[in-house]
Amino acid sequence: MSKVVYNFSAGPCVLPKQATEAAAAAIADFAGTGIGIMEMSHRTKPIEGMVAETEELLRELLFIPSGYEILFLGGGASLQFCMAPMNLLDSNANADYTDTGVWANKALKEAKRFGKVNVVCSSKESVYNHIPKSFEQTPGAAYLHITSNNTIYGTQWKEFPKANTYLVCDMSSDILSRSVDISKFGLIYAGAQKNMGPAGVAVVIVRSDILGKAEREIPTMLDYRTHIAEKSMFNTPPVFSIYVMNRVLHWLKNLGGVAAMEKTNIKKANLLYEALDSSKLFKGTAAKEDRSTMNVPFVLNPEFVSEDKKEALEKELLKSAAEKGLEQLKGHRSVGGFRASIYNAMPIEGVEALVGFLQDAELRFFTLLSNS
Ligand SMILES: *Cc1c(COP(=O)(O)O)cnc(C)c1O
Numbered sequence: 001m002s003k004v005v006y007n008f009s010a011g012p013c014v015l016p017k018q019a020t021e022a023a024a025a026a027i028a029d030f031a032g033t034g035i036g037i038m039e040m041s042h043r044t045k046p047i048e049g050m051v052a053e054t055e056e057l058l059r060e061l062l063f064i065p066s067g068y069e070i071l072f073l074g075g076g077a078s079l080q081f082c083m084a085p086m087n088l089l090d091s092n093a094n095a096d097y098t099d100t101g102v103w104a105n106k107a108l109k110e111a112k113r114f115g116k117v118n119v120v121c122s123s124k125e126s127v128y129n130h131i132p133k134s135f136e137q138t139p140g141a142a143y144l145h146i147t148s149n150n151t152i153y154g155t156q157w158k159e160f161p162k163a164n165t166y167l168v169c170d171m172s173s174d175i176l177s178r179s180v181d182i183s184k185f186g187l188i189y190a191g192a193q194k195n196m197g198p199a200g201v202a203v204v205i206v207r208s209d210i211l212g213k214a215e216r217e218i219p220t221m222l223d224y225r226t227h228i229a230e231k232s233m234f235n236t237p238p239v240f241s242i243y244v245m246n247r248v249l250h251w252l253k254n255l256g257g258v259a260a261m262e263k264t265n266i267k268k269a270n271l272l273y274e275a276l277d278s279s280k281l282f283k284g285t286a287a288k289e290d291r292s293t294m295n296v297p298f299v300l301n302p303e304f305v306s307e308d309k310k311e312a313l314e315k316e317l318l319k320s321a322a323e324k325g326l327e328q329l330k331g332h333r334s335v336g337g338f339r340a341s342i343y344n345a346m347p348i349e350g351v352e353a354l355v356g357f358l359q360d361a362e363l364r365f366f367t368l369l370s371n372s
Pocket of ligand 1: 011075076077078079103147149150151170171172173191192194202
């Protein structure tokens with residue numbers, strides 16, 4: 001048997017074994033048809049049924065109220081940075097954006113192409129290490145945009161701000177990780193590859209009454225109404241990606257749904273944060289009250305590791321972690337150090353193994369230090 005590997009990648013990231021195994025089988029033979037899922041028309045009953053079921057599963061797991069449509073689109077979350085304002089924001093109208101990370105910043109830059117963007121708060125000056133929570137909304141703004149979890153910096157809106165109109169939210173890296181009240185949102189979008197499935201599909205959840213109000217001409221493919229009318233089948237949808245997501249959703253449902261997942265996620269995150277808080281060698285980089293349950297960035301404590309020794313030690317630690325099956329722990333270049341992404345599919349055993357590794361590394365480090 002091969003060694004146990006825990007994959008802490010920020011995305012694409014670990015998926016449940018049941019989902020990847022079902023996907024592998026479906027490549028050869030989908031639903032007993034004798035035809036592989038990638039070789040079958042999206043206009044067939046088995047595929048239409050599977051896509052409809054995926055939508056139902058999302059509706060059920062996220063308690064999506066009536067009046068909201070669910071779409072499966074290509075182009076990732078990044079396409080939604082422009083598609084959302086293109087559909088929701090008139091060129092002479094205002095939208096409020098919160099600048100809480102690189103993704104949030106990309107979203108607001110894109111929105112500027114379509115209307116007036118007010119950056120109502122920003123934590124850029126402090127390398128996005130916290131969520132700036134006190135800000136004023138612009139009177140008459142069409143919507144307030146937030147990024148619910150900042151994948152790179154490991155910060156998360158614990159309580160969503162109350163929008164004067166409605167929230168537009170990039171939920172790419174924490175959708176299905178915790179219970180949310182969908183009714184606060186006009187539009188939610190999420191690339192699947194962080195917590196829901198493979199790359200290639202983005203999920204959009206949109207309250208249909210906010211559409212059709214912007215006056216501009218919208219290209220057919222970029223108009224949400226096109227995809228609503230055609231049930232995400234205006235053109236060929238990313239069927240295989242949707243199928244893997246379908247299996248992930250079944251897995252999640254069998255574990256007790258989002259509320260059960262949330263409990264486990266809090267447990268996993270607490271375990272890791274407690275280890276970091278009691279460590280002298282490692283320290284978390286995000287403000288305590290905003291710490292993400294999904295992405296945990298941490299660095300070597302500069303009190304003990306000088307700038308000139310840092311890189312070599314980081315390298316060595318990443319190498320020895322990988323030897324123990326703890327993979328993809330390198331931090332994002334803008335934060336440095338390490339990042340452990342502990343999405344839904346990361347079992348608690350993976351977090352325990354990481355905590356054990358960090359404690360061992362610390363012990364070794366201080367033993368060497370006192371012997372030198
Ligand atoms: C990864 C990520 C994105 C980009 O997603 P793509 O699907 O690659 O476009 C956007 N927002 C957040 C919060 C992310 O984590």
